[in-house]
Amino acid sequence: ADVAKLRRQLGNIRIRGKRCPKPITDFSQSGLSSAVLDVLRRAGYEHPTPIQAQGIPCLMSGRDVIGVARTGSGKTLAFLLPVLRHIALQPRAGPGEGPAAVVIAPTRELAIQIYGEAKKFSKAVQMKSVCAYGGSGVKDQIAELKRGADIVICTPGRMIDLLAMNSGRISNLRRVTFVVLDEADRMFDMGFEPQLTRIVENIRPDRQTVMFSATFPAQVEKLARKILQQPLEIMVGGNSV
Numbered sequence: 001a002d003v004a005k006l007r008r009q010l011g012n013i014r015i016r017g018k019r020c021p022k023p024i025t026d027f028s029q030s031g032l033s034s035a036v037l038d039v040l041r042r043a044g045y046e047h048p049t050p051i052q053a054q055g056i057p058c059l060m061s062g063r064d065v066i067g068v069a070r071t072g073s074g075k076t077l078a079f080l081l082p083v084l085r086h087i088a089l090q091p092r093a094g095p096g097e098g099p100a101a102v103v104i105a106p107t108r109e110l111a112i113q114i115y116g117e118a119k120k121f122s123k124a125v126q127m128k129s130v131c132a133y134g135g136s137g138v139k140d141q142i143a144e145l146k147r148g149a150d151i152v153i154c155t156p157g158r159m160i161d162l163l164a165m166n167s168g169r170i171s172n173l174r175r176v177t178f179v180v181l182d183e184a185d186r187m188f189d190m191g192f193e194p195q196l197t198r199i200v201e202n203i204r205p206d207r208q209t210v211m212f213s214a215t216f217p218a219q220v221e222k223l224a225r226k227i228l229q230q231p232l233e234i235m236v237g238g239n240s241v
């Protein structure tokens with residue numbers, strides 16, 4: 001009952017699914033390293049937004065999650081901070097090694113935005129992120145990936161291209177254990193569902209998979225049922241249907 005009250009107070013957070021961890025009220029409760037907390041402080045992120053307050057402990061508990069909250073509510077950090085912790089716990093990628101985490105976003109602009117946010121933490125976590133999208137030099141992206149990347153942020157189309165090429169082990173998804181599908185509703189509207197299904201089929205089944213979306217239409221729920229395992233659903237505010 002206390003937790004239910006806390007969720008209401010934090011901003012109308014609703015949950016579906018069993019054994020959902022309690023939301024955090026401060027980033028310092030999240031189990032992130034002090035180096036990461038320093039970056040947050042310097043960037044002026046004082047308190048977690050509602051989707052971050054509930055999303056971060058859910059993702060950090062290792063669960064599959066679908067997080068639904070309106071645009072501008074801070075979904076990027078809700079998945080990026082758990083991804084950073086995940087990366088920090090893995091061996092760094094050596095040359096030719098594939099990433100430990102993949103983030104898929106519908107457009108080049110969004111991929112670049114997420115990449116920009118991830119780069120703020122590169123030093124604190126000692127990780128290498130690579131951004132891959134269509135419409136620009138695939139060769140440069142491949143060269144960068146070949147040098148080894150801990151996290152790859154990409155559009156569905158480009159990831160499929162990389163998988164199809166399979167030349168320089170860039171399509172090596174063997175090490176991937178954390179997958180994020182951002183703006184799932186938009187990816188669905190843009191017709192990316194077959195690509196998304198194909199990508200996750202190439203990733204080991206014991207991966208952690210999370211989806212974030214501004215809305216939660218039936219098709220997105222169907223996709224979630226297909227690729228997530230016993231997910232927790234987090235819905236913030238009133239725009240969940």
Ligand code: ADP
Pocket residue numbers: 044045046047048049052069070071072073074075076077
């Ligand atoms: P969404 O993905 O839900 O549309 P974003 O992750 O892009 O939202 O965040 C929207 C804006 O809010 C960004 O400018 C981001 O820097 C800012 N922001 C995110 N988290 C926080 C926070 N905890 N405190 C203050 N600002 C934040």
Ligand code: MG
Pocket residue numbers: 075076182183
């Ligand atoms: Mg977003």
